[in-house]
Amino acid sequence: MNTTSASPPSPSAGVPALECRNLSRVYPLPGRRRQGVTAVSSVSLALAAGSFTSLVGASGCGKSTLLACLAGLDRPTQGTVSVLGRRTTGLSPRAAARLRAEHVGFVFQEDNLVTALSARENVALPGRLRRRPLSRAQVSEALARVGLSAQASQLPHELSGGERQRVAIARVLASRPAVVFADEPTAALDAGAAAAVLDWLAELTAAGTAVLMVTHDAAAAARAGRVLVMDAGRVIGQLPGGDPGAVSDAVLAARAGGGR
Numbered sequence: 550m551n552t553t554s555a556s557p558p559s560p561s562a563g564v565p566a567l568e569c570r571n572l573s574r575v576y577p578l579p580g581r582r583r584q585g586v587t588a589v590s591s592v593s594l595a596l597a598a599g600s601f602t603s604l605v606g607a608s609g610c611g612k613s614t615l616l617a618c619l620a621g622l623d624r625p626t627q628g629t630v631s632v633l634g635r636r637t638t639g640l641s642p643r644a645a646a647r648l649r650a651e652h653v654g655f656v657f658q659e660d661n662l663v664t665a666l667s668a669r670e671n672v673a674l675p676g677r678l679r680r681r682p683l684s685r686a687q688v689s690e691a692l693a694r695v696g697l698s699a700q701a702s703q704l705p706h707e708l709s710g711g712e713r714q715r716v717a718i719a720r721v722l723a724s725r726p727a728v729v730f731a732d733e734p735t736a737a738l739d740a741g742a743a744a745a746v747l748d749w750l751a752e753l754t755a756a757g758t759a760v761l762m763v764t765h766d767a768a769a770a771a772r773a774g775r776v777l778v779m780d781a782g783r784v785i786g787q788l789p790g791g792d793p794g795a796v797s798d799a800v801l802a803a804r805a806g807g808g809r
């Protein structure tokens with residue numbers, strides 16, 4: 550376990566790291582004022598500090614939209630989101646960005662990194678935004694942890710897709726935000742690299758971070774302690790992690806039982 554990284558803020562007893570209530574997102578349809586696409590419908594959930602949760606469901610069921618609304622990257626049409634008990638919905642864009650910089654991290658398949666910054670600078674960025682810079686040793690340690698010491702000075706376009714993903718992992722390992730959102734973090738990786746990413750996410754949760762991961766990979770989903778199953782914009786069920794077969798069955802059952 551990395552011992553020199555920043556620790557996530559200790560949440561007050563009983564306050565979830567992330568919570569949403571009655572969250573909905575309706576995309577307007579051009580030219581049809583009264584109609585829209587309901588991508589997320591009345592979702593309520595809470596993630597405890599140190600929990601690892603995955604979100605599964607058939608393509609188009611609303612996983613990425615829910616993640617984006619929870620992460621403050623999209624505005625829900627209705628409902629509330631709170632991080633460490635502080636409401637993020639309804640904040641000014643500036644205040645929301647500040648709260649995100651302080652407490653939220655991202656591991657996305659694409660658009661992960663600031664293109665003009667080196668791997669090292671990308672890892673250091675959350676600390677700069679929080680005005681609590683990480684030490685050079687902390688950044689180096691995180692890059693070493695993901696096997697990228699030799700690439701520290703390279704720009705994102707000089708790295709492979711898998712290496713860019715690892716820089717994003719190093720960034721959250723170093724800054725340890727209260728909540729990490731991971732969208733298909735293993736999709737473009739070979740089996741060994743995917744297993745390593747899941748190990749690092751689990752390492753984060755052991756240090757107190759709440760991780761929410763969207764994935765189509767049942768084996769990856771089953772690494773989480775809790776698997777939420779979505780269909781047609783709703784979270785329709787949950788199961789404990791550990792059994793990829795049970796996750797596949799739950800997704801198939803959701804698809805068979807519902808749909809838009």
Ligand SMILES: Nc1ncnc2c1ncn2[C@@H]1O[C@H](COP(=O)(O)OP(=O)(O)OP(=O)(O)O)[C@@H](O)[C@H]1O
Pocket residue numbers: 576577586587588606607608609610611612613614615
């Ligand atoms: N910008 C948008 N405008 C209109 N409809 C959208 C928009 N983005 C998503 N949708 C619709 O919202 C629904 C949910 O999409 P979303 O991308 O959240 O699903 P998903 O479960 O993440 O799918 P996938 O697994 O294929 O990535 C889909 O019906 C999609 O067509």
